[in-house]
Amino acid sequence: MDRNLLIVSTICFLAAVVRTGVALRAGVFQPGRFSFLAIGLGFIFQTAFLFMRGNSLGRCPLTNLFEVFVFLAWSIALIYMLVGPTYRLSLMGAFTAPLVLLLQGFALIAPIDVRHAVKVPANPALEFHASISLIAYGAFALACIAGVMYLVQERQLKTHHLHSTFYFLPPLTDLFAAITRLLWWGFILYTIGIIGGFFTGRPLPRIQVIAAVAVWLLYAAILQGRYLRRIAPKRIAALCIIGFSVALTLLWGITFSAQTHSVP
Amino acid sequence: MNLFCVGLSHHTANVETRERFAGGAAAGSALRQAGCAEALVLATCNRVEVYGVSEKRVSTDEIAQCLSQRSEVIVGGHSETPPFYRYEAEECVQHLFRVACGLDSMVVGETEILGQTKKAYQSARTDGAVGPLLHRLFQRAFRVAKQVRTHTQIARGSVSVGSVAVDLAEKIFGELGNCSVLVLGAGETSERTARALVSRGVMDLRVSNRSNDRARELAQKVGGRDVNFDQWPQQCGEIDILITSTSSEAPLLTQTNLGPMLVHRIDRPLFIIDIAVPRDVDPAVNEMEGVYLYDIDALRSVAEQSLALRRQQIASAEAIIAEHVRDFLEKISRELIAGSRLTAHPPVVDPSLRPSQL
Numbered sequence: 001m002d003r004n005l006l007i008v009s010t011i012c013f014l015a016a017v018v019r020t021g022v023a024l025r026a027g028v029f030q031p032g033r034f035s036f037l038a039i040g041l042g043f044i045f046q047t048a049f050l051f052m053r054g055n056s057l058g059r060c061p062l063t064n065l066f067e068v069f070v071f072l073a074w075s076i077a078l079i080y081m082l083v084g085p086t087y088r089l090s091l092m093g094a095f096t097a098p099l100v101l102l103l104q105g106f107a108l109i110a111p112i113d114v115r116h117a118v119k120v121p122a123n124p125a126l127e128f129h130a131s132i133s134l135i136a137y138g139a140f141a142l143a144c145i146a147g148v149m150y151l152v153q154e155r156q157l158k159t160h161h162l163h164s165t166f167y168f169l170p171p172l173t174d175l176f177a178a179i180t181r182l183l184w185w186g187f188i189l190y191t192i193g194i195i196g197g198f199f200t201g202r203p204l205p206r207i208q209v210i211a212a213v214a215v216w217l218l219y220a221a222i223l224q225g226r227y228l229r230r231i232a233p234k235r236i237a238a239l240c241i242i243g244f245s246v247a248l249t250l251l252w253g254i255t256f257s258a259q260t261h262s263v264p
Numbered sequence: 265m266n267l268f269c270v271g272l273s274h275h276t277a278n279v280e281t282r283e284r285f286a287g288g289a290a291a292g293s294a295l296r297q298a299g300c301a302e303a304l305v306l307a308t309c310n311r312v313e314v315y316g317v318s319e320k321r322v323s324t325d326e327i328a329q330c331l332s333q334r335s336e337v338i339v340g341g342h343s344e345t346p347p348f349y350r351y352e353a354e355e356c357v358q359h360l361f362r363v364a365c366g367l368d369s370m371v372v373g374e375t376e377i378l379g380q381t382k383k384a385y386q387s388a389r390t391d392g393a394v395g396p397l398l399h400r401l402f403q404r405a406f407r408v409a410k411q412v413r414t415h416t417q418i419a420r421g422s423v424s425v426g427s428v429a430v431d432l433a434e435k436i437f438g439e440l441g442n443c444s445v446l447v448l449g450a451g452e453t454s455e456r457t458a459r460a461l462v463s464r465g466v467m468d469l470r471v472s473n474r475s476n477d478r479a480r481e482l483a484q485k486v487g488g489r490d491v492n493f494d495q496w497p498q499q500c501g502e503i504d505i506l507i508t509s510t511s512s513e514a515p516l517l518t519q520t521n522l523g524p525m526l527v528h529r530i531d532r533p534l535f536i537i538d539i540a541v542p543r544d545v546d547p548a549v550n551e552m553e554g555v556y557l558y559d560i561d562a563l564r565s566v567a568e569q570s571l572a573l574r575r576q577q578i579a580s581a582e583a584i585i586a587e588h589v590r591d592f593l594e595k596i597s598r599e600l601i602a603g604s605r606l607t608a609h610p611p612v613v614d615p616s617l618r619p620s621q622l
Contacts, residue, residue, distance in 0.1 A: 157432070157435070157556050158556065160565055160566060162566060164420070167417070167420050171434060171436060171437060174438045176531075229528075229531050230530070233531055234554070
């Protein structure tokens with residue numbers, strides 16, 4: 001039953017992607033309510049899935065790679081719902097939906113929904129650490145998407161070749177401000193998540209600590225470069241994409257390592 | 265009852281002819297005298313059209329005579345008969361919707377025509393020349409125009425060099441209120457562009473010219489301040505938009521001399537509008553991080569892209585219009601049938617609303 005909810009949610013994101021793709025192809029793209037509603041609906045089904053899965057597990061549904069991917073997709077949709085309309089980044093939905101679809105689609109297709117034997121009792125501190133860290137990943141993902149939007153807009157302005165999407169992209173300076181805010185949100189949440197990890201009452205595997213600190217340092221460096229004016233906005237945008245790709249790879253590693261060692 | 269449109273436009277007549285038939289204060293009363301129960305004159309720089317409703321058919325020549333500015337104009341079978349077009353019923357409805365949407369304009373998708381149509385409607389209404397049919401027709405036309413603008417990209421992008429520059433500035437900086445602008449060279453085009461930027465909220469505008477007097481004069485005109493021509497390079501570190509149009513033979517800005525000016529502004533873009541011929545800015549400057557250089561050709565190219573984008577939208581706009589034409593005619597037919605039943609009189613308009621019989 002819970003998996004069906006996820007399938008419905010994925011169909012909602014697919015609908016948003018298809019509609020955007022068709023409109024872009026026809027050159028009549030307009031960020032309208034459909035995309036926002038489709039993502040909103042997908043988010044509701046995601047939430048229902050996580051709620052049901054959490055109930056059946058008796059803990060936060062982060063016990064395997066499948067759940068981690070779905071939780072991450074949920075975090076991205078959550079941050080989009082909070083950030084997209086607020087910063088007039090309506091076109092962000094066109095970029096968010098494919099990423100969520102990719103994550104959820106992969107989670108559904110790949111044989112990674114493996115139930116592990118629960119080795120330790122539920123630990124609220126550990127669950128807090130993991131969930132806050134994943135929501136931070138959601139903010140990093142949105143920063144990555146805003147980075148893609150920045151680069152698309154920048155490229156069009158540089159080459160003097162304007163596509164129909166150009167008129168729906170927010171101004172460069174607004175996008176850069178959004179990237180900065182999202183980086184801060186992600187960084188603060190991630191810092192809280194990492195600190196939370198030290199209060200779980202159990203030693204964390206060294207590899208996980210190293211990976212988490214590496215991601216933290218990476219984003220700290222990006223933010224420092226931005227505030228010391230050492231890195232140009234275009235490079236910050238590119239670093240957001242690289243940063244999230246690295247963070248996602250490390251998340252995979254952390255989850256894989258956690259699965260092979262113990263389950264929260 | 266006839267619903268018709270008779271007119272001249274940039275498609276069919278040159279400006280001289282359009283001037284001759286621009287109509288005047290007396291056109292409304294002349295049209296009524298000619299037998300129009302309702303009449304509205306839409307006169308713009310690109311068209312002169314009469315939308316009318318009459319019991320009996322009013323000929324095109326009679327309409328032309330009403331619109332004529334000069335009594336000596338000869339109409340009615342003579343070789344001088346100007347190229348008036350005439351649309352009846354359904355075609356008239358469709359034509360008005362196309363006009364209101366900017367599909368019939370010289371620059372496809374321009375929105376000025378909607379304002380002009382609204383003004384003409386208001387004026388005719390004040391004069392008591394608009395009856396129930398024209399009232400409903402024009403109200404529907406305004407609705408269609410709004411829908412077309414919302415649901416297609418027919419009005420998207422700018423199609424003139426000046427407005428392209430301003431639009432691009434807004435796409436880079438968002439609100440222009442906090443932007444600093446330097447106008448280098450006090451030519452006519454830079455003045456127009458500067459004015460357009462000021463109209464969009466620019467507060468800090470500086471003008472520099474080889475002739476200080478000319479710089480001061482332009483600065484006063486556009487509400488900016490003049491800067492000594494020797495000092496313009498130092499300004500480049502502070503400004504966000506540079507409009508340059510000097511008559512310099514060699515480029516004033518190159519990667520070499522612009523590089524040091526940008527060191528302390530790595531997180532702020534610089535938008536350069538080079539409208540000088542020969543160019544004031546070396547094209548290689550566009551390759552610099554955070555610098556967006558548009559010369560006159562680039563601005564024209566963007567304008568052409570916008571126009572091409574608008575043309576792509578014509579089919580979508582026509583589809584919306586066709587739907588509204590059908591719906592409008594159906595509603596009018598239904599109401600006319602209901603009205604005739606109530607009054608037990610024969611309908612004033614044939615319910616089938618065939619073009620020739622409306």
